Amino acid sequence: MLDADLKTQLKGYLERLVRPIHIVASVDDGEKSRDLLALLDDIAGLSDRISVETRRDDDERKPSFALATPGREISLRFAGLPLGHEFTSLVLALLQVGGHPPKAAAETLEEVAALAGDFHFETYYSLSCQNCPDVVQALNLAAVLNPRIRHTAIDGALFQDEVEARQIMSVPTVYLNGREFEQGRMTLEQILARLDTGAAEREAAKLAAKAPFDVLVVGGGPAGAAAAVYAARKGIRTGVVSERFGGQLHDTLAIENFISVPETEGPKMAAALERHVREYDVDVMDLQRAEALLPAGDDGLVGLRLAGGAELKARSVVLSTGARWRQLNVPGEDEYRNHGVAYCPHCDGPLFKGKHVAVIGGGNSGVEAAIDLAGIVQHVTVLEFDDKLRADEVLQRKARSLGNVTIITSAQTLEVVGDGSKVDGLVYRDREGGDAHRLALEGVFVQIGLLPNTEWLAGTVELSPRGEIVVDERGRTNVPGVFAAGDCTTVPYKQIVVAMGEGSRAALSAFDHLIRAPLPASGKPVAQAA
Structure with a gap:
């Protein structure tokens, strides 16, 4: 065996x-x-x-x-x-x-x-x-x-x-x-x-008692990890707040384009990132969701309020909150989430063995999902809104070679339908002819890109119409002392290697900001004053 x-x-x-x-x-x-x-x-x-x-x-x-x-x-x-x-x-x-x-x-x-x-x-x-x-x-x-x-x-x-x-x-x-x-x-x-209902209150009290940070990184994905490493190497007090250290890496199975590493898996890379960060004197506060960014007060410290009620303070902040799977926002999607509507084909695919499923999205992630699912399910139908697939040509050729994969382009998903307990179909409109069609199926895998995790920042930093944090060439936001990096920003190409580079740049910019900014009232850097 x-x-x-x-x-x-x-x-x-x-x-x-x-x-x-x-x-x-x-x-x-x-x-x-x-x-x-x-x-x-x-x-x-x-x-x-x-x-x-x-x-x-x-x-x-x-x-x-x-x-x-x-x-x-x-x-x-x-x-x-x-x-x-x-x-x-x-x-x-x-x-x-x-x-x-x-x-x-x-x-x-x-x-x-x-x-x-x-x-x-x-x-x-x-x-x-x-x-x-x-x-x-x-x-x-x-x-x-x-x-x-x-x-x-x-x-x-x-x-x-x-x-x-x-x-x-x-x-x-x-x-x-x-x-x-x-x-x-x-x-x-x-x-x-x-x-243990008392655990959350105890944790909030511990967080609230922490001394201010020189650099506080919000998010533990590739951008956040890189920012933490670069900040910590400067010898300044560095903290990381993350809801899930590793971020979207945990939902990524195969990684084959990270330079110098021919092939790895997302969870392995996430674990390696955390090990690297913890080699430095970084205060990692995992399982914490940021709820509000608070403007700097008279002490010059930016505040970060967490979902548990605790508030952290820092001289500078790097926002690297990443992104999550984009939803279809059609009737039936919320009703049947986890009851036929899924977002991770690697995780949930085996539960649909021998069944007919659809993949919504014709980019790399959608076509890769269709290829993987084809080896498990009876049939896969790929629905793409555009008039052509957007996936790499090598993936398109592989998908078209599979006998149990059907590709439909110019298809607008209108509704996910079910019997009240689980999915049994999907309705889409042919964007060229205008006719509506109903597919009989038992699963819908949504693969239509990412949505930045920035709703909680509305009104505090400038966001683009797509909800991305607007940054300049140094990773600076419109708020002094607040920087941003990774998939949550306006920087194009949402790739791991790009996010790491942007996280490093944001941390260097934050350090540059600190050495030029006035000292706290104590006259000493925060790391020493603590």
């Missing part, structure tokens, strides 16, 4: 186990159960601390397996074969059940261990979803830390009957005690905040 190189790497990790691990596999006579047993045998053969027991007459999902260790009450189970993106989740679960210390803040670990109540989590994932491992790993760790927390990670593509019964059409989807809890990427801290 595992190749020689992977076995060698895994064996090295398993040498860190300090407690024995007992794996209980629930299987039947099916092919997937045989594959699971082969996987578990490979793992057990790499460490004398791991044993495997097989059960066929229990009531657990089949195939599935639980991880346990003597003397500790742990309820952690994988339903399916956690390969693909979830193989890392399996390795971490083995290490944590086996006593290897987790990489998380001690305060967070203590809060999870102290949670009162009984929590039974079920997470539906797909092996191609790059966001699912974050949720699976967070809840697995919670189950290791707290005996009253149970977690089962379920491969939705393998347990289609459950997916259909619960009408799950987006991953990750988490159930708590039998009820839907959340959809989408979550970290352990976010889950904890949902379960």
Whole structure:
């Protein structure tokens, strides 16, 4: 099941186990159960601390397996074969059940261990979803830390009957005690905040008590990370506020045009960016959403109010809030979001196996989505508003060569329709003939570009008609001391490499602003005055 190189790497990790691990596999006579047993045998053969027991007459999902260790009450189970993106989740679960210390803040670990109540989590994932491992790993760790927390990670593509019964059409989807809890990427801290209502107030108080920053970066994507590194290297007090460190990288599967790196994946690059930023003396405040930019007061400090109520102060600010998927804004889109309307083909594609879906958008992202989905679904229809596709020619040729891909241009999407619980069709208008047509389908993947995350800045900095922050050649906004970079700005070409360059330039401009600006009332730079 595992190749020689992977076995060698895994064996090295398993040498860190300090407690024995007992794996209980629930299987039947099916092919997937045989594959699971082969996987578990490979793992057990790499460490004398791991044993495997097989059960066929229990009531657990089949195939599935639980991880346990003597003397500790742990309820952690994988339903399916956690390969693909979830193989890392399996390795971490083995290490944590086996006593290897987790990489998380001690305060967070203590809060999870102290949670009162009984929590039974079920997470539906797909092996191609790059966001699912974050949720699976967070809840697995919670189950290791707290005996009253149970977690089962379920491969939705393998347990289609459950997916259909619960009408799950987006991953990750988490159930708590039998009820839907959340959809989408979550970290352990976010889950904890949902379960422990006092956690948010404590975090807000900690943030509000922070000393002012010389440079405060808002956003943790490629532009924000680059800005933080360049600012920190100047030896000034630097902070980063991010709602999700890594930004859109987490939703990007393949990256093949980042110079010097022939091929990588978005989540890997996001993790590398965060590691690089944390090598410097940067205060990273993740999982924080900016709510308002406050004008500088008599002290010359710009304010940033966060959604939790805390307010941060800084001598300069770099706005790098990035962008999000643009919506169709047609009837039915909101009603059927996560019930047939999706925005991440890599994550949710496996849930539409054997079905007819549409991809809205004929740019690179749309055509790439159609190509990927064609290997999973029965048929893909690409709808493009323009009279021609805008994707690179190599992608167009690939899409047109696939027998289960239909391309319709000059198509204006009018409505997403459904039966009240899930999507069953789409209505579009032929822009040349004017006639309306209805497509019978079960999924709609929206890939029509990005929308800047700048609504919260309206009235404080100048925005373009498209909502982008207007910047000059130095990344300066119309507000003194406030700079901007990346996909949220008027700079053309929304590319990772461009965003990094713009973030670096904005940080250098902010530093130039600081050395020319009057000192605070204390007569010392903020970094020293703190």
